[in-house]
Amino acid sequence: MVRMILWELSQEDLENWVVSKGYPKYRAHQIWGWVWNKGVSYPGQMTDLPLRLREKIEEELSIPHLALWHEAISRDGTRKFLWHMPEGGSIESVWMPHSNRYTVCISSQVGCSLNCQFCATGRLGLERQLKGYEILLQVYTIKYILRLPVTHVVFMGMGEPLLNYSAVMEAMEGLTSRLRMSPRRITLSTVGIPKGILRLAGRKEPFELAFSLHSAIPAKRQQLIPLAAHISLEEIRHALAIYCQKRRDWVTLEYILLDGINDGKEDAEALLAFVRPPLYAKVNLLLYNPVQGLPFKPSSRVVSFQKQLLRGGLITTVRRSRGVDIGAGCGQLARQFI
Ligand code: SF4
Numbered sequence: 001m002v003r004m005i006l007w008e009l010s011q012e013d014l015e016n017w018v019v020s021k022g023y024p025k026y027r028a029h030q031i032w033g034w035v036w037n038k039g040v041s042y043p044g045q046m047t048d049l050p051l052r053l054r055e056k057i058e059e060e061l062s063i064p065h066l067a068l069w070h071e072a073i074s075r076d077g078t079r080k081f082l083w084h085m086p087e088g089g090s091i092e093s094v095w096m097p098h099s100n101r102y103t104v105c106i107s108s109q110v111g112c113s114l115n116c117q118f119c120a121t122g123r124l125g126l127e128r129q130l131k132g133y134e135i136l137l138q139v140y141t142i143k144y145i146l147r148l149p150v151t152h153v154v155f156m157g158m159g160e161p162l163l164n165y166s167a168v169m170e171a172m173e174g175l176t177s178r179l180r181m182s183p184r185r186i187t188l189s190t191v192g193i194p195k196g197i198l199r200l201a202g203r204k205e206p207f208e209l210a211f212s213l214h215s216a217i218p219a220k221r222q223q224l225i226p227l228a229a230h231i232s233l234e235e236i237r238h239a240l241a242i243y244c245q246k247r248r249d250w251v252t253l254e255y256i257l258l259d260g261i262n263d264g265k266e267d268a269e270a271l272l273a274f275v276r277p278p279l280y281a282k283v284n285l286l287l288y289n290p291v292q293g294l295p296f297k298p299s300s301r302v303v304s305f306q307k308q309l310l311r312g313g314l315i316t317t318v319r320r321s322r323g324v325d326i327g328a329g330c331g332q333l334a335r336q337f338i
Helices: 011-020 026-037 051-060 132-145 161-177 194-201 218-224 233-247 265-274 302-311
Strands: 067-073 079-084 090-098 101-105 109-111 126-129 152-155 186-190 208-212 251-257 281-287 316-319
Touching: 011 026, 079 132, 090 132, 101 132, 132 161, 152 161, 161 186, 161 194, 186 194, 194 208, 194 233, 208 233, 233 251, 251 265, 265 302, 281 302, 302 316
Parallel strands: 101 152, 152 186, 186 208, 208 251, 251 281, 281 316
Antiparallel strands: 067 079, 079 090, 090 101, 109 126
């Protein structure tokens, strides 16, 4: 018998299952409350349920967990986790505390197929798609099993989330409806999959969207992101503009500054030209985190690049990665622990 996975059951599924075992519906509400409100997923600990029902849950439902293989703690308090996943493979998630904000960066795929040249994950290739519940469990485990506070979630870990759209949407729904997070505190980051951006624009929840631009000059972008050879910047700009119009919102452009590659005056000019109505965007400049074996260096022109964008009227901030000393910064996730 294939056992149903508890994490995948809706409230209605759970009610049907409980009733089919001869128990009243309210027992399903009790189970739901234990799992999603109190973070208790071991039936033995659901103390207000009859013993026989607890045994039935153990026997008939599957409740897989992430296995923590390794953990590293940075000088700045960031923690990086290497999990072995219930359906195979291993991935990383990162927990970043910063004043009263606690952000979890999660993975959506085991590895990644896109091979962005500055990214350690891209060198792994794609092993498989994560299931929705496996994505959600990264946050659940950090919040309820490791008991760390979580206020924000970013899909910026391993994988391109819009290439695993259904599972990622399932996880995002779970974050809002089961873990009761505000969609405004959930950010999906993409290297630019127009179809996925348009689907996201059609959703009712106001999730935040970040686009990894890294260069607004097509030829340079293609060198950094091989996918850019197949999807033009204009196509992506068009999808982002529709997103802004439908959501009445801005998007964030992520831009890793690489020394001598995309940090010149002409690069800033191209970026300024890329952001024009109906696309409304603010820019996050990221300092490059060196990855062993890759030829890139962090830019020495961060201040002048930012000034040029500010002078051009773009809201521009510089984001420092957290956890760089443990390989937990942007682009560093490669299942290596230092
Ligand atoms: S930057 Fe993102 S999309 Fe590109 S290879 Fe790395 S994980 Fe994949």
